[in-house]
Amino acid sequence: MGEKHEESNQTMENLNVLQSTQAVIREALDKLGYPESVYELMKEPLRMLTVRIPVRMDDESVKIFTGFRAQHNDAVGPTKGGIRFHPDVTEDEVKALSIWMSLKSGIVDLPYGGGKGGIICDPREMSFRELERLSRGYVRAVSQIVGPSKDIPAPDVFTNSQIMAWMMDEYSRIKEFDSPGFITGKPLVLGGSHGRETATAKGVTICIREAAKKKGIELKGARVIIQGFGNAGSFLAKFMHDAGANVIGISDAYAALYDPNGLDIEYLLDRRDSFGTVTKLFKNTITNAELLESECDILVPAAIENQITAKNAHQIKADIIVEAANGPTTNEATKILTERGVLIVPDVLASAGGVTVSYFEWVQNNQGYYWSEEEVERKLEDILVKSFENVYQTAKSRKIDMRLAAYMVGVRKAAEASRFRGWV
Ligand code: NAD
Numbered sequence: 534m535g536e537k538h539e540e541s542n543q544t545m546e547n548l549n550v551l552q553s554t555q556a557v558i559r560e561a562l563d564k565l566g567y568p569e570s571v572y573e574l575m576k577e578p579l580r581m582l583t584v585r586i587p588v589r590m591d592d593e594s595v596k597i598f599t600g601f602r603a604q605h606n607d608a609v610g611p612t613k614g615g616i617r618f619h620p621d622v623t624e625d626e627v628k629a630l631s632i633w634m635s636l637k638s639g640i641v642d643l644p645y646g647g648g649k650g651g652i653i654c655d656p657r658e659m660s661f662r663e664l665e666r667l668s669r670g671y672v673r674a675v676s677q678i679v680g681p682s683k684d685i686p687a688p689d690v691f692t693n694s695q696i697m698a699w700m701m702d703e704y705s706r707i708k709e710f711d712s713p714g715f716i717t718g719k720p721l722v723l724g725g726s727h728g729r730e731t732a733t734a735k736g737v738t739i740c741i742r743e744a745a746k747k748k749g750i751e752l753k754g755a756r757v758i759i760q761g762f763g764n765a766g767s768f769l770a771k772f773m774h775d776a777g778a779n780v781i782g783i784s785d786a787y788a789a790l791y792d793p794n795g796l797d798i799e800y801l802l803d804r805r806d807s808f809g810t811v812t813k814l815f816k817n818t819i820t821n822a823e824l825l826e827s828e829c830d831i832l833v834p835a836a837i838e839n840q841i842t843a844k845n846a847h848q849i850k851a852d853i854i855v856e857a858a859n860g861p862t863t864n865e866a867t868k869i870l871t872e873r874g875v876l877i878v879p880d881v882l883a884s885a886g887g888v889t890v891s892y893f894e895w896v897q898n899n900q901g902y903y904w905s906e907e908e909v910e911r912k913l914e915d916i917l918v919k920s921f922e923n924v925y926q927t928a929k930s931r932k933i934d935m936r937l938a939a940y941m942v943g944v945r946k947a948a949e950a951s952r953f954r955g956w957v
Contacts, residue, residue, distance in 0.1 A: 546843045550860045551625040554632050557864060561940035562948065564931070570957045571948050578603040578631045583624065584674035586652070588666045598654050598667060602675045603631035604684055605647040608950035611682050612648030613638065613888060613895075615689030615718075616671070618696075622651035626838070630689075633859055634888065636881040636943030641920050643892045646947060648684045650675070656691045657808050668696045672703040679704070681714035681899070687891045688718040690763070690837070691808060694730070698723050714898035717891035726894035728909035729887075734768030735910065736886015737857045738776070739917040740878045741831060744853045747925065748876055750830055758782035758829040758851070760789070760821060761836030763809030765857040765884065767802055769835060774798040782824050784836070788812040789824035825849065834861035841866045849875065856880040864936075871934040879936040881943055882924050889916055 547553055555576045562572050586598045601624055604612040614634035617627075627649050634647025652671055656664055678684060688697055697718045704715045713724030721727070728735070745752050755778045759766045762785050770780050780798050782791040785805075790796055790812055805811040812818050825832065825840060826848040834840050835857035841849060846866035854870065855878040856862060862870070862877065870877055890913060897903050920942075928938035951957050 546863055546865050548839045548842070548863065549625060550629040550838050551632075553860075553864050554629045557937060557940045558632065558944060560937055561944050564933075564937070564941055565945060565948070567948055568957075571951070574951055574957050575606065575632070575944060575948065578605040578628050579607065580604040580678065581624070581628060582675060582678055584671070586667060586670040586674055588663060588670055590663055591660050598652055598670075600650065600652040600671050600674060601627040602650040602678060602684070603627045603648060604678070605631040605635045606947045606951065607646045607684075608954050608956065609638065609646050609947055610644040611646070612684040613643075613645040613687070613891065614647055614649040615687040615887075616650035616652070616692050616696075616700075617689040618652050618654050618656045618667075618691040620653060620655045621837075622653045627651045630859055633881050635947050636940060637885040637888050639943035639946040640882050640924065640939060641885045641889050641916050642946070643888065645685075645888075645892065648686070649689075650686055651689075664696065665699050668699040669703040672700045673707065676704060676707050679715065680708075681712055681895070685714070685891075685895060686716045687887070688764070693764070693807070694718055694720045694725060714895050717894040719894070724894070724898050726890055726897055726909060727904065727906035728913065729890045729894055730764070731768045731772075732890035732913065733765045733857065733884055733887035734772055735913060736889065736917050737765065737769050737833065737835075737855055737883050738772040739886070739914060740883045740921055741773070741833070741853070741855050742776075743918060743921045743925075744855060744876050744878050745831070748852055750852060753777035754779060755831055756781050756793075756829045757831045757833065758791075758824060758827060759833045759835055759857075760784050760824060760840060760861075761809065761834070761858060762801070762805055762811055763835070766833070766835035767805055767809060769833060769857060770798050771802060778831070781829060782827055783811075784821050784824050785810045785812050786836070788815075788818035789821050790815060790817075791819050791824055791827050793828065831855065834858045837861070839863060841870070843869060846870050847873075851875065854878070855883045857884050859884065867934055867936050877935050878921070879939045882920060882935075882939045885920065886913060886917060889913055
């Protein structure tokens with residue numbers, strides 16, 4: 534089975550997100566002039582914990598779940614990154630996600646390294662109490678390596694503020710002191726930050742606006758397709774709609790909706806469930822694959838990895854792709870699209886709004902003084918506009934694609950900090 538896989542992979546595009554990330558990290562470090570030892574340090578997380586979590590299910594049976602926590606590099610500061618609940622979580626995916634978090638923190642200049650967690654499970658098939666037991670079990674399993682000044686988790690795919698609340702409560706009980714700074718993405722009453730829930734979508738919106746300016750596209754009336762209608766995708770649909778853009782396509786895990794005249798976003802937002810599912814209410818649907826290739830000006834993948842590959846890159850009609858999701862476009866597809874003149878705003882820049890406001894939440898928890906929504910938005914805007922320009926100018930001046938430029942900007946801080954600490 535394993536051998537068969539390897540054989541077919543040689544003739545196919547590499548869809549392993551860890552290996553693809555390592556390839557770009559290597560290129561970025563080479564361009565920056567770092568020695569091989571720095572690549573050796575950066576290519577994998579410093580720490581990777583695999584845990585087995587027994588959970589008593591509602592029918593009294595016990596199910597054992599596998600979870601991970603990866604800490605990529607803590608030379609700059611504590612590691613930080615979300616926890617994903619998904620049936621397709623793999624060790625390599627969690628490792629790649631932790632590396633991307635280091636890059637994001639570097640791009641928006643936060644005092645963090647990257648971390649990430651995941652549990653192989655399908656929360657859509659679990660009850661509320663089963664989810665609570667799983668969330669608490671995960672914290673008990675990883676409690677020794679996480680903490681407000683060690684590694685700070687947050688939400689990701691299929692995890693939300695309720696899950697963060699249970700996790701914070703469990704951690705506080707274990708440590709016997711209130712620890713709001715242990716995790717971000719909490720409800721407001723438990724020390725969450727204004728603007729955290731919408732932060733990723735706000736950041737993507739800022740990147741879309743800046744990219745549209747560069748491409749000379751008027752946002753008002755621009756045709757936008759968004760793949761995924763969860764936390765990132767649904768708020769983005771709202772912000773695009775509010776900005777006067779025409780959202781003509783959205784999707785969830787099951788199907789996609791497309792209407793060249795524009796979708797009724799208010800209605801869709803009202804009817805989506807907490808997992809970002811809405812297409813089940815409609816008969817006239819298309820597939821996710823068809824949606825990606827449909828006519829539009831701006832395409833936003835906001836769901837999962839490996840959606841735009843060498844297979845469909847030639848068929849993509851958009852002028853701008855802004856990656857709200859982590860890892861939606863393969864390296865080969867990035868090359869094809871860049872050659873075709875499509876402006877790609879890569880995930881490590883476009884979706885950095887989430888970790889930026891998570892950082893604000895952590896700062897507020899640490900100082901015990903809380904900011905207004907306007908204050909959060911102003912600070913987020915400043916950081917992302919600056920970061921976008923930095924990556925864009927790096928791409929222009931070096932004559933490289935936006936992904937490589939973002940990796941160069943992102944990896945530099947962790948590499949420098951590791952050198953100053955005398956690690957490499
Ligand atoms: P979510 O769980 O709220 O929503 C995920 C959406 O994707 C849902 O609409 C779901 O139906 C859809 N989906 C799941 N599997 C799919 C598939 N196979 N094909 C098509 N659609 C599918 O998750 P989210 O928080 O919105 O995250 C979406 C992406 O954005 C992820 O890649 C995540 O890592 C990234 N991201 C999220 C944040 C954040 O703060 N939420 C921050 C940075 C990056």
